[in-house]
Amino acid sequence: MAEQDDDPLIRQLREQISDADRTIIEVINARLKLVGRLKAYKESRGMSFVDPEREEWMLNYLARANRGPLSADGLREIFGEILDLTKREVARDDAD
Template sequence: MSTPSDDPVVTQLRDRISENDLRIIELINRRVALVDELWRHKAEHGIPMHSPERERSMIALLTRANGGPLSQDALVRVYRTIVETTKQEAERLQSG
């Protein structure tokens, strides 16, 4: 009986998943850096840090663009998690 690690299809798919996971981390790190830059600019110019309207418009844009298989509910949960994590990291960078 073969094990999953012996199956070339399993190995190939896992490798592709790993590549995507690495890209996701790279993109989240870029997002954190951009939000940090944005917040520094906003602080210098007296612009409010948080924009709930911007978040709502982004959720609307992303749900319209989502072609699946990720459900709309899952997309919103993932996006909100990314936004909250980004805010926390930007706050950490701002105070650092």
């Protein structure tokens, strides 16, 4: 491990990966805040929070926008997880 830590390219790439990871967290947190606002708005008007047609539209839209290297299957998998996580987190915020 020490040998890897001394390699400047490995160190640089790891720093860039860490930066990308922090950006992912920031974007997910921003998404959660927006979804929380949407949920509150929809519920105040008696609308259902979950919209399966919108979720499917979003997955198709993102699949068309994806330029790789993330595969179409990988995109669907990760956004399926993001959608599930978002629903759980927004519901948890309601309980707090």
